């Protein structure tokens with residue numbers, strides 16, 4: 001058994017990252033200086049978008065996207081229950097109503113057929129989540145968006161480096177959000193970004209992250225002098241610092257390598273688990289390229305003598321840092337308490353009962369991978385019927 005706990009996810013930082021951060025600390029600008037612009041440009045280049053707007057975190061970025069899309073009271077926005085709470089919370093921040101559509105049991109992503117069933121005259125937007133890094137069926141989502149005049153905000157917190165039918169995630173919908181939390185593909189400590197090709201959204205996002213204030217004379221009807229500024233709507237202080245942005249620039253240089261390493265580990269997991277009857281390995285698309293943020297095994301509970309909890313606890317006791325992604329959002333108290341307790345989303349709820357996330361991050365060494373494989377094989381064999 002391992003003598004130290006292996007986390008499920010973790011950052012990779014090297015000397016170049018540390019130097020990049022230290023250089024900012026020695027410079028004139030700690031926030032909103034040259035590093036922000038450089039990071040945004042680099043990011044846009046990578047995902048192929050015209051614009052990017054960096055935020056203090058991914059959740060703030062989603063809040064900004066909901067604001068820019070004009071979502072407000074009386075509007076409904078559809079998302080998946082199989083996601084982190086932030087994908088839904090952002091709609092509530094702007095006064096909108098979140099509507100959950102069930103998942104596809106094979107890909108675990110939101111099912112466009114279920115989305116269509118939830119569309120009403122009030123529906124304003126869809127927030128598809130590329131769960132685990134596996135791209136959502138964007139063609140079907142965009143078709144619905146065109147037909148019903150909906151805004152599409154992709155939650156790509158898991159999908160930096162992923163491609164949909166040969167096209168990088170990040171410039172395919174109205175707006176796309178990425179997160180730079182340490183467990184994600186690259187990190188800025190905390191951080192997020194919206195990429196977009198739409199200039200109007202771009203302008204709104206920039207202003208939203210800085211109190212709604214502008215100094216741009218073209219946007220104001222008057223000026224009282226060189227000092228003049230106006231606050232044109234209620235915004236927030238959601239700015240990313242230059243310290244974070246410099247780390248982001250440095251991390252971007254390693255992104256492709258990070259994604260490749262994740263794919264290598266996934267390949268080893270898939271091969272090792274292929275002939276184990278008690279588990280279902282993750283969906284592999286032939287047309288899309290997952291960036292593999294998470295590796296989730298689904299237990300075939302009918303083939304096991306014990307519940308997920310026993311398998312989970314056993315792995316944790318073996319120092320394998322397992323996790324569960326996610327508790328369906330409509331099952332959380334802050335949603336149940338506002339009426340979602342009546343909501344039934346059978347596929348997401350069934351999936352939740354049997355999933356376990358295994359450690360997956362580029363800094364894993366070969367022994368870590370072997371330890372995970374050995375522990376999973378042992379526990380599943382031990383508890384198999």
Ligand SMILES: *Cc1c(COP(=O)(O)O)cnc(C)c1O
Pocket residue numbers: 057058059060083084086087129155157158179180181190191192
């Ligand atoms: C991480 C994450 C977010 C939020 O990002 P933060 O940067 O942590 O605020 C949103 N959606 C999903 C699916 C995530 O995994």
